[in-house]
Amino acid sequence: MRKRIVILLLVGAGGLFFSGCQTVQPWERGMMAEYSMRPDRDSLHDAMSEHIYFSRESSSGGRGVGGSGCGCN
Amino acid sequence: MSLLKKFRLAGGLIMLLWGVTNLGAAVAVNDPMPDLRSFGLEGEIPDLEGKVVLIDIWASWCAPCKASFPAFDAMHEAKVDDGLVILAVSVDRKAKDYESFLKRLKPKFATVRDGNQKLVAELNPPAMPTSFIFGRDGKLRSVHRGFHGDSTVEELSLEIEMLLKEDA
Helix, strand or coil: CCCHHHHHHHHHHHHHCCCCCCCCCHHCCCHHHCHHHHCCHHHHHHHHHHHHHHHHHHCCCCCCCCCCCCCCC | CCHHHHHHHHHHHHHHHHHCCCCCCCCCCCCCCHHHHHHCCCCCCCCCCCCEEEEEECCCCHHHHHHHHHHHHHHHHHHHCCCCHHHHHHEECHHHHHHHHHHHCCCEEEEEEEEHHHHHHCCCCCCCCEEECCCCCCEEEEEECCCHHHHHHHHHHHHHHHHHHCCC
């Protein structure tokens, strides 16, 4: 029983200390603001996606999210 | 001690240890200004002794930072003779990004680059950009998160005006 608890605790501690979760600080978000991160970086791809969406859903629009994600301000 | 209690105690200790290791070092209101010369900043640091100092943390990739520069230029021109120093600290990793940004905007106030991001880690700004305002006594008076156009300019101007009236 005790061995099982020790193993459980070790796994719990390992999960906390060796997890891949990391807070990206506001000053480290430069990469997210790059052009390649923009959802509308490729106009041809956008047009195709819009066409497929319209064909499937008989509706269009709702894609007006602009800019990239530095999370400034 | 029952097994359940031991389990809870051990869990609590792990959480405490995890919390302590994740504490960030931040400069708080009334703390003295860190010694800027100890962070290996690239660029000339102006004389800050007895001045009201606005340290602006910015980056070339940050759109609101770009919008803030003309406002800081105007503030600098209006109050530099009264004892205001604006020091804009870039967190750009690449010197090229920093230089091309300055070439485009040509700020009149002092700018330096914190390429290794040591000063910014010490100041721990909550957003980009953030303005840290220090009084003539060198102590942090307030932290302004982000740049929201006229409302931010008004807030900063009022506060700077009050601090400039204080004695060193």
